[in-house]
Amino acid sequence: EAGVAQSPRYKIIEKRQSVAFWCNPISGHATLYWYQQILGQGPKLLIQFQNNGVVDDSQLPKDRFSAERLKGVDSTLKIQPAKLEDSAVYLCASSDRAGAISGNTIYFGEGSWLTVV
């Protein structure tokens, strides 16, 4: 089974530039997540989609970050304009159900590493 695919793996940009990350979840997974992992910290949820609707975006800095999942499959995360503190790994993850009673497994991609200089 193919895992969660992300691109690009690495990106270096100057502050105030823009960047976009792409994610393809595991086939059939309705729920997609974007997490931000700053060096030395645990991942923090930015946004959660159920199909193409937003479930939770409470920690997404909406003045500069945006995300979409138009057809309920692939997703893009955009940062515009980028700040130095946005340097982090952006992890995409997917699961087949949200809020399920059973131990619902969330599968992570390898991440997109962003450096803002």
Next chain:
Amino acid sequence: GEDVEQSLFLSVREGDSSVINCTYTDSSSTYLYWYKQEPGAGLQLLTYIFSNMDMKQDQRLTVLLNKKDKHLSLRIADTQTGDSAIYFCAERRAGGGNKLTFGTGTQLKVEL
């Protein structure tokens, strides 16, 4: 509260057991997870435990949950050099969809 706390570093000798500890604050947590992250890689789910369980064993891994003290631990038996990585505990809270709140991670170093 939001905090899930872990100690930052753990060093063990190859063949010994490793115990990685985690404390959380939300008593409504339904599931607790352990993830492994190797350098340059994403997060790999190792195991999880439902909040009404005290213990779960899976090959070399043993998870202990003390719900009264909100304390979770991961024991790795016969630790190998390939176990060197950062280990994250995470909690899923009731009513929070499937959102995970992660700890800060414990870096495990296995020495020969």
